[in-house]
Amino acid sequence: MAFDWDDLRLFLEIARAGTLTSAATRLKLSQPTAGRRLRALEQSVGAALFQRTSSGFLLTDEGEAMLLHAEQMAEEAVTLERKLAGGARGLEGVVRMSASDWVSSRILAAPLADFAISHSGLTVEVIADSRLMDLQRREADLAVRFVPFSGADIIHRRFRRIRYGLYAASSYLDRCGDPLSSDDGAGHQLVTMDSALDRLVDVMWLRSRWPSAAPTFRSNNREAQGAACAAGAGLAVLPRVIGDALDVQLLGGEEPPARDLWLGYHEDLRRLRRLRLLVEHLDQVLPTDI
Structure with missing residues (x-):
């Protein structure tokens, strides 16, 4: 029985995501197209691979049996793709880079644009997403993130140091007074990360410095925090570039703790010339402390 690899990729994405919609989005397919291809695959196998439920798609026994082999095929295919890409000597092609939204826009976009302009035939694709992309599955060629990498096959290093500052709008200071003169922050308000990210060092620093201050605005988006701070919603710890x-x-006084940015890529891509030159370019143009 011959299988279409694209249909097997769709099967894998549904198994991983649990929904047809998410799998179709990741593979840039319409939902009707994804549904037709899944039905065609199940017809060729002669069995239902998923149980359709109100909470998503669950693997059947036949689907479980296929999953192991499909994952092995996918791993071999991605390994071959990485090795072929790593052997490329020219600058033509695409480099896919992953970073969070504000790191992409505030730190990387301008130097990446300069690099692409200087190298015709090259496309720099930036995935502005806080998700930790899987470099082994080649969801990205290169990743910049705040979490250290793991895995013996990932080449990684500390890339840059991001400085943070404590900010407040003039309207907030007029309304609530100088926070630096307060021991516990009573009567003050905070703009901070949402509860899912309340263990970040800057959030912990802000809460420990003014434990009696009330959080009035939370967001997992730094740009949104900055806009709320500028509107007078409260004190905010923000990256200096924002x-x-x-x-x-x-505001003066003690500076909030800095954070390290890490850079990593798969070892199979270490000889990929366009990736290597891109990293060298970023090292040349970006200051050590940002």
Whole structure:
């Protein structure tokens, strides 16, 4: 029995995501097309691979049996793709880079654009997403993130140090007073990360410095935090590259803790010339502390 590899990829994505919609989105397919291809695959196998439920798609026994072999095939295919890409000597092609939304826009976009302009035939694709992309599955060629990498086959290093500052709008200071004169923050308000990210070092620093202050605005988006701070919603710890560009005041006193950015790529791509030159370019143009 011959299988279409694209249909097997769809099967894998549904098994991983649990829904047809998510799998179709990841593979850039319409949902009707994905549904037709899944039905065709099940007809060729002669069995239902998923049980359709109100909470998503669950693997049947036949689907479980196929999953192991499909994952092995996918791993071999991605390994071959990485090795072929790693052997490419020219600069033509695509480099896919992953970073969070604000790191992509505030730190990387301009130097990446300069690099692409200087190298005709090259496309730099930036995935602005806080998800940790899987470099082994080649969801990205290169990743910049705040979490250290794991895996013996990932080449990684500390890339840059990101400085943070404490900010407040003039309207907030007029309304609530100078927070630096307060021991516990009573009567003050905070703009901070949402509860899912409340263990980040800057959030912990802010709460420990003013434990009696009330959180009035939370978001997992730094740009949204900055906009709320500028509107007078409260004190905010922001990356300097965001806060210094806003109409807010950088408050003195103790500086919030900095954070390290990590850079990593799969070892199979270490000889990929366009990736290597891109990393060298970023090292040349970006300051060590940002």
